[in-house]
Amino acid sequence: MTAILATRVARPGAATIADAAAILAAGGLVAFPTETVYGLGADATNGEAVARLYAAKGRPAFNPLIAHVADLPAARRLARFDADAERLAAALWPGPLTLVLPKAPGSLVAELATSALDTIAVRAPDHPVARALLDAFGKPIVAPSANRSGHVSPTTAEHVEADLAGRIDVIIDGGPTKVGVESTIVACLPASLGEPVLLRPGGVPRAAIEAALGRKLADAPASAAAEADAPLAPGMLASHYAPRTRLRLNATDVRPGEVLLAFGAPPAGASLPADRVRNLSPRGDLIEAAANLFSHLRALDALGATTIAVVPIPHEGLGEAINDRLARAAAEL
Ligand code: TXA
Ligand code: MG
Numbered sequence: 001m002t003a004i005l006a007t008r009v010a011r012p013g014a015a016t017i018a019d020a021a022a023i024l025a026a027g028g029l030v031a032f033p034t035e036t037v038y039g040l041g042a043d044a045t046n047g048e049a050v051a052r053l054y055a056a057k058g059r060p061a062f063n064p065l066i067a068h069v070a071d072l073p074a075a076r077r078l079a080r081f082d083a084d085a086e087r088l089a090a091a092l093w094p095g096p097l098t099l100v101l102p103k104a105p106g107s108l109v110a111e112l113a114t115s116a117l118d119t120i121a122v123r124a125p126d127h128p129v130a131r132a133l134l135d136a137f138g139k140p141i142v143a144p145s146a147n148r149s150g151h152v153s154p155t156t157a158e159h160v161e162a163d164l165a166g167r168i169d170v171i172i173d174g175g176p177t178k179v180g181v182e183s184t185i186v187a188c189l190p191a192s193l194g195e196p197v198l199l200r201p202g203g204v205p206r207a208a209i210e211a212a213l214g215r216k217l218a219d220a221p222a223s224a225a226a227e228a229d230a231p232l233a234p235g236m237l238a239s240h241y242a243p244r245t246r247l248r249l250n251a252t253d254v255r256p257g258e259v260l261l262a263f264g265a266p267p268a269g270a271s272l273p274a275d276r277v278r279n280l281s282p283r284g285d286l287i288e289a290a291a292n293l294f295s296h297l298r299a300l301d302a303l304g305a306t307t308i309a310v311v312p313i314p315h316e317g318l319g320e321a322i323n324d325r326l327a328r329a330a331a332e333l
Helices: 014-025 047-057 072-076 083-092 128-137 157-164 206-213 222-226 286-301 319-331
Strands: 008-010 030-033 038-043 066-068 097-102 119-123 170-172 184-187 197-200 246-248 258-262 277-279 307-310
Touching (some): 008 014, 014 030, 014 038, 030 128, 030 157, 038 047, 038 157, 072 083, 083 097, 083 206, 157 170, 184 206, 277 286, 286 319
Parallel strands (some): 030 170, 066 119, 097 184, 258 307
Antiparallel strands (some): 030 038, 097 119
């Protein structure tokens, strides 16, 4: 499903940065150095580019991604900063600190990039190549670590090449990264009653964060601290998006009162008014389907139907992650 690409490895420089920004603008994938580890970047506002990024990493699920920005004003367009978040960003950005914050209303970041959560992870990296790329591109760049799913994070361009050659457009080789571990992740959310919570230890030590805050950090449950994609205490941080409407998976027909989430040709005999159907990809393309998944679910959820019938989605390529999300959304009720 993922086309084989001729991955180029390029030395940083004005031409490389301009070229990489153009690749991002065209929906392509660019691996670039940050001060922590190499990131695999895509245009945060382009759902299909984000879907291609998940496909390149071979992720069986859509973990929410960090939106990288040039500076605090750019981050404020994506996320709502409370006083603690302002303090942390002022003291520690640019740098290896990621903040998980309420999503700003009207943010242009693709739903898929945040797994349709109402929170978003943002970070301003401190690396000349990452900063030059963000400046040239002029929009947020989502970037997970540039490794295949299940592998360790890459700290050299060679690591990235070993994992992702043939799956991405370009690797900017900025030499070994300085910090070598991923960014520290801190959540500042109203749901944790204003207590900043350490979600993932990383490049900024806890003491530096507590010094900037002027108080102690709360700890996430052990499972969440190990890897921030685990759910936190119920209600504190939703682990995934769930519609209010019941889902009926692997539907091969449409029953009275149902709306339909289709993929490819709709089920035989299903004739619903157009406004009761959303098709993830009429041409049966799983990348397009992933890009549309959360926005289509939201649109159907808003119709107030009894049930959303979901046709079977092929369990291959990004279909595995789509089915993972659908199963979670269905189980939530
Ligand atoms: O140093 C880093 O953070 C590197 C460089 C490239 O910036 N990036 C990185 O990304 O480590 P990734 O995707 O490998 O790890 C990001 C973590 C994931 O565990 C993800 O679940 C978590 O951040 N995360 C992202 N958005 C979140 C959110 N809204 N709530 C909770 N956790 C979130
Ligand atoms: Mg990672």
